[in-house]
Amino acid sequence: MKANLTLHIYARAAKANAAGLHPLYVRITIDGKRTEFSSKKFINPKQWDPKMMKMKGSSEEARTINSYLETIKSKVNQTQIILEYQEEPITLEKFMSAYLGKKSEKERTLIPIFQDHNKRVKSLIGVEYSAGTYERYQVSLKHTQDFIQHQYGIQDIALHKINHIFIADYDFYLRTERNCSNNTTVKYIKNFKKIIRICIANGWISQDPFLHYKIKLQEVEREVLTQEELQQLMDKTFSIERLELVRDIFLFSCYTGLAYIDVKQLTEANLVKGIDGQLWISTHRQKTDTPSKIPLLDTAQYIINKYADHPKSGNENTLIPILSNQKMNAYLKEIADICGIEKELTYHCARHTFATTVTLSNGVPIETVSKMLGHKSIRTTQHYAKITDRKVANDMQNLKTILQGEMKQTNSDKKIG
Structure with a gap:
């Protein structure tokens, strides 16, 4: 230069x-x-x-x-x-x-800093981070290394070379070469941005390469089951035991709002007597380590009782005998086909269904739903919550009833006059 x-x-x-x-x-x-x-x-x-x-x-x-x-x-x-x-x-x-022939301090490069960050995250699994968070940072590191090799033909890059053009090219690489969606690209870039913030905080980078970089998450239509589809699942009789088990565990999350990992970690110790004298689930979400307390609905209570003596639960000291997330999702696709549900059924769909169909559509306030889901912010709950057509119909029917009552009163007053 x-x-x-x-x-x-x-x-x-x-x-x-x-x-x-x-x-x-x-x-x-x-x-x-x-x-x-x-x-x-x-x-x-x-x-x-x-x-x-x-x-x-x-x-x-x-x-x-x-x-x-x-x-x-x-x-x-x-x-x-x-x-x-x-x-x-x-x-x-x-x-x-x-x-003067002096050996200057070796210039810092990106990859060792990224690797050191991930090493720290790994050592704090269960304290500040989840295993899933560590895995996501590892994937982000791999994508960053692949991009540097693809774009520059080298295995690492000096920090001073990371500028706005680098960020824009990385964004383009994720969308084209890696075929990432907008929201997936945003998440990888967000992980990378954390590494850059570390470099800036330590004085290793003088100018923020993200200064003029703008990108935002796009609203995604989240898959949820309707009340009719939930009923289809409950009414279906399965001849294969594993499908019945997967259906029941999925329904358990539909009526508790718990994510897969949180269900997997439940034990009898998580069943407590609530303020109303009824059974509640009391746990901490692994993803955010926030408390989540959920009163047990009848369907969830029935499933707990049904599998109370299941050998898998006894051997693993779990509340219900859950399979691996990969197997759960594979069997859920099979279950959707059998039940005639034309939606991509995944385990996380149960959490969205609880937020929307089971609670909000039945008049449960969003503040209450947010508390049960263990969200730190109600804005997160708003992303989960989808106001269904049924809720709109019910609300408008209530409005019609109110308006009709007012009109009858007005007509009655006119007759009296």
């Missing part, structure tokens, strides 16, 4: 020795910052040409000193060429280190 460098050699009168000879000093200025050092040569000031920066005449002394000064000029020029070839910002400190 080109630098504005000037070289000035002058006779310094203030440092004259007892014989009246002036020492020659070398001044180097880069982008307004300067330093100077002694050449360790002394000259008669009358024999010095300040414009040409050399001694006058052709005496042996003049030739020797001028040759030495040419060596300094050549070395300065050579150092500048080498640093410019490296395509790195040339600072005065970096230049002088290279000129």
Whole structure:
């Protein structure tokens, strides 16, 4: 990277020795910052040409000193060429280190910092982070490494090279080469942004490359089951035991709002007597470590009782015998086909169904739903909650009833008058 460098050699009168000879000093200025050092040569000031920066005449002394000064000029020029070839910002400190042959501090690069961050996250699993969060950062690291290799043909990159263009190209790479959706791209970029914030906080990056980068999550239509579809699931008789088990566990989450990992970790200790004297589930969400207390509805209570003596629950000390998330989702697709439900049935769909069909559509306030879901902010609940057509119909029917009552009263008043 080109630098504005000037070289000035002058006779310094203030440092004259007892014989009246002036020492020659070398001044180097880069982008307004300067330093100077002694050449360790002394000259008669009358024999010095300040414009040409050399001694006058052709005496042996003049030739020797001028040759030495040419060596300094050549070395300065050579150092500048080498640093410019490296395509790195040339600072005065970096230049002088290279000129004097000092080993400068090794420039920081991105990947070791990302790896160190992930190592810290891993050590805090169960304290500040979940295993899922660690896995997501690991995937983000892999995508970042692949992008650097794809874009630059190298395995790592210096921090000073991470600028707005780098971010924009990374965004484009995720959308095209990795075929990521907008929201998935946003999540990976958000993870990467955390690493950049660490670099900025430590003074390793001077300018924020995200300063003019704008992107936002797009609203996604979340899949939820209607009351009719829930009833279809409950009424269906399965001849295969594993499908019946998966259906029941899925329904358990539909009527408790618990995510897969939180159901998997439930034990009898999570069943407590609530303020109303009834059984509640009291747990902490693994994802956010926020408390979640849910009064047990009849369907959820029935499922707990149904599997109370199941050998898998006894062996694993769990409340209900849940399978792996991968198997649950695979069997749920099979169950959807059998029940004639034309939706992509995944385990997380149960949590959305609880928020929408089971609670909000039946008049449960969103503040109550947010509390049961263990959300830190009600805005998160609003993303889950989808006002169904049934809720709209019910609300409008109530409005019609009110309006019809008012109209009858108005007509009655007119007759009386």
